[in-house]
Amino acid sequence: MGRAPCCDKANVKRGPWSPEEDSKLKEYIEKHGTGGNWIALPQKAGLRRCGKSCRLRWLNYLRPNIKHGEFSDEEDRIICSLYANIGSRWSIIAAQLPGRTDNDIKNYWNTKLKRKLMGLLPASHQRIAPYQHSSSQNPPSPFSSQTSIYRDYCNNSPYYIPAPTSSSFPCLQQISVPSSNYTNTTSSLPFYQNQDPTVGVSPMQYYPTTDSSMLVFGSETSCSSSDGSCSQVSLGREIKQEEMGFQNLMFGDQHMQMNKLMLSQGNMNHDGGEEYVKHWTEKPNGCVFQTQETALDYDLEVIKQLISSNSSSNNSNNGYFSIDENKTEKGVYYNY
DNA sequence: AACATTAGCAACCGCGAGGAA
DNA sequence: CTTCCTCGCGGTTGCTAATGT
Known part of the structure; x- marks a missing residue:
């Protein structure tokens, strides 16, 4: 039936x-x-x-504010970065592109961008194969003292944000958020908000979860998902986009997160961060920016592998990460 | 000029999740 | 607790226009 x-x-x-x-x-x-x-x-x-x-x-x-027409280079970059990180989660990707719908982005990806990436990009834009590790080996932690280089989320898109740890992000300031807005959080865990007025992206806010290894982040941007809800991935039951206007992504363990975040930064190997550190420079404010201005924010090889694995298996699990949607927390946890 | 192929995109479909009854 | 209903998502289909032969 x-x-x-x-x-x-x-x-x-x-x-x-x-x-x-x-x-x-x-x-x-x-x-x-x-x-x-x-x-x-x-x-x-x-x-x-x-x-x-x-x-x-x-x-x-x-609906109002729908953007039609050509995608900009910046939009391409964002789509590619996110696709490399989270796969075909179009609604999440759309949430980062105000005015674009997931359907739009999906169509654009399938008809143009994918082809463009697979066939037309010059070799200079192609990166070395991404870091991979077996489950028995710990990936180098970007949060360790020897690899204190972080993507400058201040100058880049919000999906590249690592969890704020101690003094790593001086431009993040702790904020207070009414605890009643959230479930499953403890009042002792701090909330952070980007306080740097010079940053180009929407103000970012960070939410703690009951699991201290988890970080939730979101931005207060206009709603761009095709469903208009901006709540595809939400922290808790009480967070309604209509109330909060946030899109949230919940990443799992920090190692995984930064490994994914650093995907595009050169040859990541098991023995340390030397290779992927080289393109990154610390700014006076403590943030870090990419020194190669022409560099894309994604690894073409990652995307190519995603494309080919998707076409063969119809499964977004690409070998670099898997998505474990823990329904009890109503969030999406990205795990190795 | 006619037909075939390809590209672009709007719309549809079916499934899973979540809430209400 | 179970069932039903609705929503939202991602994949797929199908139509139209553009391009190639």
Whole structure:
């Protein structure tokens, strides 16, 4: 027995939306909102459409601030970086690109960017194969004293942020957050916020979790996911994007995180951080920036392997990391 | 000019998660 | 506790336009 259809397929219109339907839907939502019920919406709006179809049309096309057209180099870079880090989590990637929807990004990736990366990038942009390690070996910890080089999150996209540890991030200041906003957190754990007004990215906030090895980070950016919810990966049940406006990513163990974060930084090996340290320079404020301005933020080899592994196995587990979605915490934990 | 192929993108589908009843 | 309903996500499909032969 198959799944029950979400609507009566015989009585709903399918296919491309007409301008009349668009304006009906837009008008209705602008006037009444979605009412939290997409299924009932088409009938109320006088549309012979499936609720899911209405939702998709609104989120991908009609809702305000949708950006269409060419992707910028910066957007390419962000997409590639995130794809190398988290795979085809389009909604998460979309959350970092205001105005873009996950569908848009997915299409762009599948039709253009992937091809561009696989075939057109000059050799100078291709990096050495990424660091890999077996489970029996500990990866070099970027948090250790010998590798005190960090990506300058201040000048780069938020997804490259390592967990703030002690004095590593002077531009992070501890902030107070009403504990009632969060579940599963303890009041003794600090919250951090980027206080550097010169940074280009949205203010970042860090949230502790009950597990001290976990770090949650998010940015207060406009909502860009196709679902408009910005809550694809959220910390706790009480964090509703409508209230918080955050997108959150929860990474697991710091070693893994920094290894992934440092993917693009040269030849990472098991014996230390020498290789991947060389392109990074510490700024006076304690932050670190990449010295090769032309360098991309992703490792082409990583992406190529992702692409090929995805096409063969249809599985985003690429050998560098696996995603363990721990449902009890309602967060996504990225683990080695 | 006609047909075939490819690219781009909007829309659909089915599944899993979560909340309400 | 179970069932049902809805939402959101990622993968896939299918239509149209552009390009190639």
